Amino acid sequence: MTEALLTLSGVHTHIGRYHILHGVDFDVPRGRTTMLLGRNGAGKTTTLRTIMGLWPASQGSIHFDGARIDKAATPDIATSGVAYVPETMAIFSDLTVKENLVLAARAGAPDERRLEWMFGFFPALRKFWLSRAGTLSGGQKQMLSIARAIVEERKLLLIDEPTKGLAPAIVSALIECLKEIARSGATILLVEQNFRVAQDVGDLVHVMDSGRIVHSGAMADLAADDSLQKRLLGLSLDSHQ
Amino acid sequence: MSAIDTGAALPQQKTDYIPVLLPIALALLAFPLVGSFSTWTTLTLAGLAMGMMIFAMASGLTLVFGLMDVMNFGHGAFVAVGAYVAVVAFAPMGALMQSPSLAANLMALIPAMLLAMIVTGVAGYVFERLLVRPVYGQHLKQILITMGGLIVIEQLLYATFGPQLNPLPLPAALRGSIPLGAAAIEKYRLLAVVVGLIVFLALQFTLTRTKLGLLIRAGVENGEMVEALGYRIRRLFIGVFMAGSALAGLGGLMWALYREQAHASIGGEMMVTTFIVIIIGGLGSVGGCFIGSILLALLANYAGFLAPKVALISNIALMVAVLLWRPRGLYPVTSR
Numbered sequence: 001m002t003e004a005l006l007t008l009s010g011v012h013t014h015i016g017r018y019h020i021l022h023g024v025d026f027d028v029p030r031g032r033t034t035m036l037l038g039r040n041g042a043g044k045t046t047t048l049r050t051i052m053g054l055w056p057a058s059q060g061s062i063h064f065d066g067a068r069i070d071k072a073a074t075p076d077i078a079t080s081g082v083a084y085v086p087e088t089m090a091i092f093s094d095l096t097v098k099e100n101l102v103l104a105a106r107a108g109a110p111d112e113r114r115l116e117w118m119f120g121f122f123p124a125l126r127k128f129w130l131s132r133a134g135t136l137s138g139g140q141k142q143m144l145s146i147a148r149a150i151v152e153e154r155k156l157l158l159i160d161e162p163t164k165g166l167a168p169a170i171v172s173a174l175i176e177c178l179k180e181i182a183r184s185g186a187t188i189l190l191v192e193q194n195f196r197v198a199q200d201v202g203d204l205v206h207v208m209d210s211g212r213i214v215h216s217g218a219m220a221d222l223a224a225d226d227s228l229q230k231r232l233l234g235l236s237l238d239s240h241q
Numbered sequence: 242m243s244a245i246d247t248g249a250a251l252p253q254q255k256t257d258y259i260p261v262l263l264p265i266a267l268a269l270l271a272f273p274l275v276g277s278f279s280t281w282t283t284l285t286l287a288g289l290a291m292g293m294m295i296f297a298m299a300s301g302l303t304l305v306f307g308l309m310d311v312m313n314f315g316h317g318a319f320v321a322v323g324a325y326v327a328v329v330a331f332a333p334m335g336a337l338m339q340s341p342s343l344a345a346n347l348m349a350l351i352p353a354m355l356l357a358m359i360v361t362g363v364a365g366y367v368f369e370r371l372l373v374r375p376v377y378g379q380h381l382k383q384i385l386i387t388m389g390g391l392i393v394i395e396q397l398l399y400a401t402f403g404p405q406l407n408p409l410p411l412p413a414a415l416r417g418s419i420p421l422g423a424a425a426i427e428k429y430r431l432l433a434v435v436v437g438l439i440v441f442l443a444l445q446f447t448l449t450r451t452k453l454g455l456l457i458r459a460g461v462e463n464g465e466m467v468e469a470l471g472y473r474i475r476r477l478f479i480g481v482f483m484a485g486s487a488l489a490g491l492g493g494l495m496w497a498l499y500r501e502q503a504h505a506s507i508g509g510e511m512m513v514t515t516f517i518v519i520i521i522g523g524l525g526s527v528g529g530c531f532i533g534s535i536l537l538a539l540l541a542n543y544a545g546f547l548a549p550k551v552a553l554i555s556n557i558a559l560m561v562a563v564l565l566w567r568p569r570g571l572y573p574v575t576s577r
């Protein structure tokens with residue numbers, strides 16, 4: 001087993017005067033898909049934002065690919081190889097699909113072969129290539145937001161609830177896309193409310209509650225243990241099964 | 242995996258052209274009221290020229306607000322500085338300015354414009370570092386300190402150039418007008434329209450065709466995401482601040498020549514006008530700012546002719562009317 005790509009140790013985060021993260025510890029190993037699960041308000045989004053430098057960690061340390069990044073500025077964290085797909089998608093709605101991807105590709109024009117690969121599982125992006133991103137449907141916006149994160153190869157993808165609010169058919173398609181991205185060798189830290197999705201794409205899992213990690217292990221083990229699921233994630237899971 | 246297209250809505254949002262039609266509608270509406278074709282032509286051209294100059298002054302302000310949420314009440318200072326650069330720059334170029342040849346006039350005018358832009362661009366850099374940067378994210382402090390900056394710069398201009406009006410005669414070849422049928426087209430107004438159009442087209446080109454421009458527009462919509470993609474929004478911002486200051490300086494020079502006089506009070510006057518214009522346009526929208534500028538200037542000219550008393554409140558009345566119709570301006574920026 002190689003060393004972890006990302007390590008959080010004792011991370012605390014304050015938002016204004018609220019103490020949100022209370023010492024978060026976990027690892028994200030290279031080349032795997034790690035799930036971050038937990039009830040609404042557990043602190044998953046805050047954790048991703050803290051990794052990204054969008055909230056400052058008030059205590060603890062974050063190491064990424066051998067370097068300490070918890071005091072680094074967001075653009076530096078991004079250029080060191082972390083890509084972020086926020087819960088809000090945050091596509092630039094006034095720009096076209098193409099222009100969104102042009103900005104995401106820092107090394108120059110987006111690579112043709114990589115675009116073809118992406119169009120393979122996000123065909124709508126080719127279809128609406130020159131349309132304003134604001135005119136896309138919710139699912140298409142999510143595709144664009146993920147496409148922005150993978151338009152160039154990045155070391156780590158942080159993806160926050162990509163299936164939220166999407167129709168079941170689109171969710172299934174999105175799962176296939178995420179698997180395809182994982183097969184390409186990407187390291188993914190994925191926040192997800194939908195347990196079916198988590199079970200399907202996750203290799204490892206960390207469960208959060210009230211700003212702490214309360215369980216870490218293999219996704220398959222959690223998937224097989226109904227009572228553990230119930231204890232960690234509550235009854236809300238049944239509705240997803 | 243074409244399932245992803247399932248339920249995909251076809252793009253239905255179209256570009257919104259209604260605001261573009263407003264200045265045209267206003268001009269058409271004014272025509273029967275004004276009555277005479279030659280007067281209407283004169284007023285319309287005066288309005289367009291004024292609108293273009295106001296746009297040059299206001300365009301930077303709207304981007305500065307859009308990008309960093311900064312309320313810069315000191316923006317008018319750069320307008321005033323631009324006007325005084327004209328006073329200083331034209332002084333040694335009397336011969337070129339008085340020459341009846343347009344080419345000679347432009348040889349004085351163009352370097353003066355460039356100088357005004359350089360001086361105000363650099364002044365913008367200093368202003369941003371000294372006054373704006375320490376109060377990022379604090380609106381009340383921004384308003385107070387940038388307004389303070391405006392007062393200080395105005396007083397410095399009074400101290401240097403005296404409190405009197407500084408006459409600024411137009412270059413010889415740009416005085417008077419060209420007859421066009423029954424109407425007369427003032428030459429300088431034509432020049433102002435041309436310069437304003439060049440500024441607008443250059444801005445549009447930058448914002449829609451260059452990566453820098455795309456970053457600026459993306460930053461106006463969601464600065465945090467631009468940073469998460471690996472770009473430094475503050476570096477982008479200071480560039481925009483300097484460019485906006487330079488355009489304000491250019492507008493100030495043009496405006497002073499239009500009035501044929503320079504005075505430091507132009508800064509405070511234009512501060513109010515430019516704020517009205519960017520609010521009408523939708524904070525952060527360059528296209529909205531352009532239309533707002535032209536609407537405001539056309540209305541001021543028609544009202545000045547038809548009902549001089551109404552003209553005193555036409556700016557505010559226009560703002561109120563637009564905001565009643567579209568509370569966030571003609572072209573609201575999406576995430577605001």
Ligand SMILES: Nc1ncnc2c1ncn2[C@@H]1O[C@H](COP(=O)(O)OP(=O)(O)O)[C@@H](O)[C@H]1O
Nearest residue numbers: 015018020038039040041042043044045046047
């Ligand atoms: N901007 C904010 N200001 C104050 N509290 C916040 C803010 N964002 C999140 N919180 C609080 O932090 C906690 C964790 O939120 P979040 O990380 O969004 O949870 P999750 O993504 O797991 O649903 C919640 O209690 C939420 O109310």
Ligand SMILES: [Mg+2]
Nearest residue numbers: 044045046087
């Ligand atoms: Mg969340």
